[in-house]
Amino acid sequence: MTESPNDPTRDGAAFAEEVRAEARRELETATTPERSSDLVELRDVRLSFGDNHVLNGITMGVGAGQTLCILGGSGVGKSTVLRLILRLLLPDSGEVLVEGRDISAVSNVDVLELRERMGMVFQGSALFDSLDVFDNVAFPLYEHTGMGDEAIMERVHEVLSFVDLDPDDVLRLLPAELSGGMRKRVAIARAIVHKPPILLFDEPTSGLDPITTRTIDELILKLRRELSVCAVVVTHDIRSAARIATETALLKDGQIIFNGTPEEMFSSEDSYVRTFLS
Amino acid sequence: MFGIAVSVHEYFTLLARLLRSCVTRPFYRRDVVQQMDTIGVASLFIVVLTGLFTGMVLALQSAVEMERFGATIYIGRLVGASTVRELGPVLTALMVTGRAGAGMAAAIGAMRVTEQVDALRTMGVDPIRKLVAPRFLAALIMLPLLTIVADLVAILGGLLIAVVKLDLTAELYMRSVYETLAQTGFVLRYIPIDLIQGLVKPLAFGGIMAVTSCFYGLRTTGGTEGVGRATTQAVVTTSILVLAVDYFLTQILIVLFVG
Ligand SMILES: Nc1ncnc2c1ncn2[C@@H]1O[C@H](COP(=O)(O)OP(=O)(O)O)[C@@H](O)[C@H]1O
Ligand SMILES: [Mg+2]
Numbered sequence: 001m002t003e004s005p006n007d008p009t010r011d012g013a014a015f016a017e018e019v020r021a022e023a024r025r026e027l028e029t030a031t032t033p034e035r036s037s038d039l040v041e042l043r044d045v046r047l048s049f050g051d052n053h054v055l056n057g058i059t060m061g062v063g064a065g066q067t068l069c070i071l072g073g074s075g076v077g078k079s080t081v082l083r084l085i086l087r088l089l090l091p092d093s094g095e096v097l098v099e100g101r102d103i104s105a106v107s108n109v110d111v112l113e114l115r116e117r118m119g120m121v122f123q124g125s126a127l128f129d130s131l132d133v134f135d136n137v138a139f140p141l142y143e144h145t146g147m148g149d150e151a152i153m154e155r156v157h158e159v160l161s162f163v164d165l166d167p168d169d170v171l172r173l174l175p176a177e178l179s180g181g182m183r184k185r186v187a188i189a190r191a192i193v194h195k196p197p198i199l200l201f202d203e204p205t206s207g208l209d210p211i212t213t214r215t216i217d218e219l220i221l222k223l224r225r226e227l228s229v230c231a232v233v234v235t236h237d238i239r240s241a242a243r244i245a246t247e248t249a250l251l252k253d254g255q256i257i258f259n260g261t262p263e264e265m266f267s268s269e270d271s272y273v274r275t276f277l278s
Numbered sequence: 279m280f281g282i283a284v285s286v287h288e289y290f291t292l293l294a295r296l297l298r299s300c301v302t303r304p305f306y307r308r309d310v311v312q313q314m315d316t317i318g319v320a321s322l323f324i325v326v327l328t329g330l331f332t333g334m335v336l337a338l339q340s341a342v343e344m345e346r347f348g349a350t351i352y353i354g355r356l357v358g359a360s361t362v363r364e365l366g367p368v369l370t371a372l373m374v375t376g377r378a379g380a381g382m383a384a385a386i387g388a389m390r391v392t393e394q395v396d397a398l399r400t401m402g403v404d405p406i407r408k409l410v411a412p413r414f415l416a417a418l419i420m421l422p423l424l425t426i427v428a429d430l431v432a433i434l435g436g437l438l439i440a441v442v443k444l445d446l447t448a449e450l451y452m453r454s455v456y457e458t459l460a461q462t463g464f465v466l467r468y469i470p471i472d473l474i475q476g477l478v479k480p481l482a483f484g485g486i487m488a489v490t491s492c493f494y495g496l497r498t499t500g501g502t503e504g505v506g507r508a509t510t511q512a513v514v515t516t517s518i519l520v521l522a523v524d525y526f527l528t529q530i531l532i533v534l535f536v537g
Contacts, residue, residue: 083396086399086400088396088399088400111402112402115399115400115401115402116402118400120397120400122393122396122397123393124392124393126392126393126394126396126397127394128389128394128397129388129389129392129394139401140401140402143401143402143403144401144402
């Protein structure tokens with residue numbers, strides 16, 4: 001029985017035996033992948049859901065201290081790109097490299113190690129609604145580190161302060177008791193609590209009012225400035241992108257039809273880019 | 279047809295992974311206790327009501343028939359046998375499915391469409407281990423317990439009717455209940471075989487309910503509407519499976535214990 005990573009119920013640590021054997025085989029045959037300065041890199045990635053060819057050869061890369069904004073209309077496959085980077089999906093062809101490692105070659109046992117290098121902020125924040133703010137933010141630490149209660153409490157305070165929330169106010173609140181902007185901040189705190197070098201954001205400002213949008217954008221900038229993370233931000237908000245991006249990629253019909261700095265994008269003569277920007 | 283085959287395959291894949299995660303680390307013990315609490319609290323009251331009225335109506339119905347033969351003293355037998363062997367397990371399973379099974383499908387479905395299930399996975403936590411296994415184990419424990427409650431209340435409901443409406447003495451009724459339970463014999467001297475049969479069933483039904491509900495919950499798509507759909511599918515499919523499996527289990531148990 002082979003496990004499909006495209007299955008929502010897939011288990012990161014399952015099939016231990018089978019997979020360990022596979023890992024051993026891999027180790028024996030492994031060649032060191034060519035080094036690239038990019039922390040996240042996609043090479044000619046293709047992916048279809050049945051007849052729906054979502055990605056038709058995507059190539060892009062982001063390095064440390066960079067923020068790549070992936071722009072595009074809804075349904076073009078922006079979230080799918082993030083799911084590929086997280087290895088929640090595998091590409092039909094092409095390579096997805098995270099810190100130089102091809103995710104298709106990562107076994108189900110090692111995937112945890114891969115995912116610990118990343119933090120993801122989901123579109124709807126995806127906070128666990130049965131857990132309060134503390135338990136949400138502390139969740140990755142309790143699951144995968146041997147940290148003691150006190151160290152965890154300290155770290156949770158630290159990240160909540162970083163995202164401009166007062167720990168004493170919010171620690172025991174449930175997600176349902178938070179505003180959309182606060183939920184997003186908690187989600188960011190949860191994503192950075194284990195200090196990953198790579199951060200992924202899926203439409204971090206969708207559904208937020210302009211003022212909150214601006215503060216979330218500020219927060220993403222602060223992450224780059226102070227922690228020098230590598231960020232991939234999916235958005236359809238051009239103004240947000242203009243504020244936070246060091247690189248932009250515009251997605252249409254499964255392809256990147258524009259890739260460059262925000263300045264280059266805004267001065268582009270391409271007719272679709274112009275339509276998208278207007 | 280092909281779709282159904284794929285679903286059946288996925289169902290058993292889920293079951294296999296679930297069983298594996300029940301015997302390998304890490305375990306989420308606290309989640310098991312919490313789910314037991316959820317199932318118990320959600321279902322206890324309706325199970326009591328179900329048992330009460332079932333026992334009462336059984337006594338009433340059989341009285342009509344038995345009065346004709348002057349055999350009302352056997353009412354206890356009828357209530358006891360049909361409750362412990364059949365109605366207790368099945369009705370409890372159906373009621374708990376409507377309540378707790380629906381709740382499982384809805385909760386996991388909501389987590390699925392709000393990407394909480396994906397969030398678990400990105401944090402290196404297996405959703406089957408964290409969400410499905412605790413519900414499965416809790417259902418395995420709680421359904422037999424709730425069934426015992428339903429059986430007891432049903433027998434008491436029958437007693438109520440026997441005493442109030444049919445002028446039987448409580449002692450006569452209870453002895454008749456005991457006789458029917460004793461008639462198939464005992465295990466370890468004190469545990470009636472009938473009761474064993476009556477507890478194997480809820481164990482199976484509890485497992486079916488949890489796996490089916492979580493199965494539909496995990497494959498929820500299409501936002502809030504999808505959650506509603508998943509919940510309905512979970513309840514309908516579980517109910518049918520419970521009734522079908524009940525037939526075959528009864529057949530097997532009869533061969534094992536009676537035949
Ligand atoms: N798990 C899936 N199964 C089938 N189709 C999917 C799945 N995930 C996404 N899609 C399809 O892929 C396309 C791109 O989806 P998505 O990446 O979510 O778009 P975006 O985030 O750009 O709005 C959509 O047409 C969507 O229906
Ligand atoms: Mg999306």
